[in-house]
Amino acid sequence: MRVDxxxxxxxxxxxxxxxxxxxxxxxxxxxxxEKSEALFMGTATQLRSGxxxxxxxxxxxxxAGGGLGIxxxxxxxxxxHTSTVTRSCNxxxxxxCHIRHLLMLDLAQTLACSLILSRIDYCNTVLYGAPSCxxxxxxxxxxxxxxxxxxxxRRSDVSSLLQxxx
Numbered sequence: 001m002r003v004d005x006x007x008x009x010x011x012x013x014x015x016x017x018x019x020x021x022x023x024x025x026x027x028x029x030x031x032x033x034e035k036s037e038a039l040f041m042g043t044a045t046q047l048r049s050g051x052x053x054x055x056x057x058x059x060x061x062x063x064a065g066g067g068l069g070i071x072x073x074x075x076x077x078x079x080x081h082t083s084t085v086t087r088s089c090n091x092x093x094x095x096x097c098h099i100r101h102l103l104m105l106d107l108a109q110t111l112a113c114s115l116i117l118s119r120i121d122y123c124n125t126v127l128y129g130a131p132s133c134x135x136x137x138x139x140x141x142x143x144x145x146x147x148x149x150x151x152x153x154r155r156s157d158v159s160s161l162l163q164x165x166x
Contacts, residue, residue: 093148
């Protein structure tokens with residue numbers, strides 16, 4: 001929608017949500033308004049406009065949020081998303097580190113791939129064009145996982161470790 005005419009854009013959006021609700025009903029489906037959300041993304045000016053309107057498809061309308069495991073922020077910098085992923089991966093990395101001496105290399109690598117790298121890889125295409133500082137957070141997690149799996153000293157060369165693990 002245009003910044004100078006957000007009211008018209010919001011009314012079109014409300015009409016579209018009504019159409020979606022009708023389509024659900026016509027096809028024998030139910031839409032639970034308690035579990036449905038509308039997500040608004042836009043420029044800072046659009047989000048500051050604070051126009052309130054009624055959307056018939058959902059109860060909660062918010063300027064930013066997450067869905068399907070991705071945390072969105074108002075400016076689409078994905079800082080919140082990478083922080084969430086990093087926190088989760090570091091938790092699992094510490095858990096693997098505690099039991100690493102009991103595991104064979106293949107099992108440690110499988111655990112790291114399934115618990116850590118799968119989280120890094122999930123929806124990583126949304127990070128295209130993200131600032132390098134955002135990507136570096138995830139790279140540090142991957143480097144840490146390589147150190148843990150190979151039981152390498154902290155000062156060892158990470159690129160050779162990553163090559164060893166493919």
